Amino acid sequence: xxxxxxxxxxxxxxxxxxxxxxxxxxxxxxxxxxxxxxxxxxxxxxxxxxxxxxxxxxxxxxxxxxxxxxxxxxxxxxxxxxxxxxxxxxxxxxxxxxxxxxxxxxxxxxxxxxxxxxxxxxxxxxxxxxxxxxxxxxxxxxxxxxxxxxxxxxxxxxxxxxxxxxxxxxxxxxxxxxxxxxxxxxxxxxxxxxxxxxxxxxxxxxxxxxxxxxxxxxxxxxxxxxxxxxxxxxxxxxxxxxxxxxxxxxxxxxxxxxxxxxxxxxxxxxxxxxxxxxxxxxxxxxxxxxxxxxxxxxxxxxxxxxxxxxxxxxxxxxxxxxxxxxxxxxxxxxxxxxxxxxxxxxxxxxxxxxxxxxxxxxxxxxxxxxxxxxxxxxxxxxxxxxxxxxxxxxxxxxxxxxxxxxxxxxxxxxxxxxxxxxxxxxxxxxxxxxxxxxxxxxxxxxxxxxxxxxxxxx
Ligand code: ATP
Numbered sequence: 001x002x003x004x005x006x007x008x009x010x011x012x013x014x015x016x017x018x019x020x021x022x023x024x025x026x027x028x029x030x031x032x033x034x035x036x037x038x039x040x041x042x043x044x045x046x047x048x049x050x051x052x053x054x055x056x057x058x059x060x061x062x063x064x065x066x067x068x069x070x071x072x073x074x075x076x077x078x079x080x081x082x083x084x085x086x087x088x089x090x091x092x093x094x095x096x097x098x099x100x101x102x103x104x105x106x107x108x109x110x111x112x113x114x115x116x117x118x119x120x121x122x123x124x125x126x127x128x129x130x131x132x133x134x135x136x137x138x139x140x141x142x143x144x145x146x147x148x149x150x151x152x153x154x155x156x157x158x159x160x161x162x163x164x165x166x167x168x169x170x171x172x173x174x175x176x177x178x179x180x181x182x183x184x185x186x187x188x189x190x191x192x193x194x195x196x197x198x199x200x201x202x203x204x205x206x207x208x209x210x211x212x213x214x215x216x217x218x219x220x221x222x223x224x225x226x227x228x229x230x231x232x233x234x235x236x237x238x239x240x241x242x243x244x245x246x247x248x249x250x251x252x253x254x255x256x257x258x259x260x261x262x263x264x265x266x267x268x269x270x271x272x273x274x275x276x277x278x279x280x281x282x283x284x285x286x287x288x289x290x291x292x293x294x295x296x297x298x299x300x301x302x303x304x305x306x307x308x309x310x311x312x313x314x315x316x317x318x319x320x321x322x323x324x325x326x327x328x329x330x331x332x333x334x335x336x337x338x339x340x341x342x343x344x345x346x347x348x349x350x351x352x353x354x355x356x357x358x359x360x361x362x363x364x365x366x367x368x369x370x371x372x373x374x375x376x377x378x379x380x381x382x383x384x385x386x387x388x389x390x391x392x393x394x395x396x397x398x399x400x401x402x403x404x405x406x407x408x409x410x411x412x413x414x415x416x417x418x419x420x421x422x423x424x425x426x427x428x429x430x431x432x433x434x435x436x437x438x439x440x441x442x443x444x445x446x447x448x449x450x451x452x453x454x455x456x457x458x
Contacts, residue, residue, distance in 0.1 A: 346397070377389075
């Protein structure tokens with residue numbers, strides 16, 4: 001992002017782009033919206049799927065010490081007793097005596113209401129878990145909770161996974177899923193909402209190796225964001241002070257991102273020690289020990305937990321990718337999204353709607369969509385269509401022109417540089433596959449030529 005842009009960059013630009021182009025809408029908008037809940041539109045759902053897929057690929061598919069899980073959202077109420085959520089998952093809260101808005105004590109800068117300046121009540125604890133009832137009778141015995149984190153589903157399945165996969169330490173379990181928190185202060189778009197998605201890893205290790213694995217996962221997770229395009233200088237590690245540490249944690253560090261509203265947590269990496277397995281073993285009466293065959297001893301593993309948010313990651317990827325460039329008298333808005341995250345990988349654009357051209361363009365489109373999410377756009381000028389694709393982060397546009405009818409070649413235009421090459425249609429799929437995997441645009445396939453150099457050296 002250019003400096004000039006960064007200075008006037010604020011969340012409104014992202015919110016407005018997301019709304020305008022169908023990434024994210026307020027939930028239940030026709031009824032006036034539901035506070036801090038969001039709906040992901042046609043492009044947003046692709047972005048989110050791509051983030052989750054990239055995460056799963058990095059932490060499960062490409063590793064042999066990790067397996068996946070998909071536990072149910074509703075869990076036995078005792079889980080939350082054992083985890084400490086029923087007792088400890090509360091934020092101290094104050095209420096304004098005049099306007100009745102509630103505030104988190106941690107967020108207050110002075111002793112009056114930030115909204116109207118009114119007097120505030122004494123703090124009281126407020127449990128963040130959503131309650132509901134299971135079965136036909138709504139009484140205390142049927143209370144269940146919507147999970148406030150996915151982690152507990154992993155802990156209670158530790159023995160199941162161990163027995164069925166025959167994994168040995170160190171190994172981890174990964175899970176992606178919805179979590180719900182009745183947050184007091186929400187806002188900053190999808191940064192903090194009441195329904196969100198998490199991507200969590202619980203990595204089980206021998207206690208004496210916990211520190212090493214904690215550092216390993218911190219670095220691994222930080223690098224994941226960088227590999228997917230977030231600028232390193234927009235990320236920082238922030239170790240928790242002793243006072244800040246959650247009740248279960250021995251060590252914790254946040255991976256912060258420089259969001260438009262300032263540095264804020266993107267992901268937390270914690271050393272949870274043996275807290276969770278010991279608690280669940282004592283509440284359930286089931287052993288959650290591990291037997292080390294070499295040392296012939298039983299012990300409770302320690303757990304390293306990298307816990308990320310899908311929505312916060314989406315926001316960080318969008319903010320980091322957002323850019324504006326002068327374009328004659330206008331501004332070219334573009335998202336420099338990494339190709340593996342871009343909702344649409346390729347757009348097919350016939351230069352005109354004439355039948356002969358449309359036929360070839362539709363054939364190209366039909367062929368490419370076997371491999372990727374591809375858009376076909378034949379409305380308005382080619383310049384406008386390029387801009388529409390730039391704004392949603394589509395890495396490549398394929399243009400079918402009149403010459404294509406003669407030479408069976410098409411042009412490929414790269415989003416970031418606007419440079420173009422011309423390639424035979426028979427080479428198009430393999431060429432795009434290579435470019436989407438990071439190959440330089442000007443590395444040409446057989447029969448390919450450099451077509452247009454828009455910005456040299458970019
Ligand atoms: P915060 O202090 O910002 O409320 P937290 O420390 O409570 O976050 P964790 O419990 O560590 O968050 O959750 C792990 C991750 O889940 C966070 O790093 C974040 O990406 C995501 N997350 C947590 N709460 C929310 C929320 N209300 N909305 C969106 N994402 C969330």
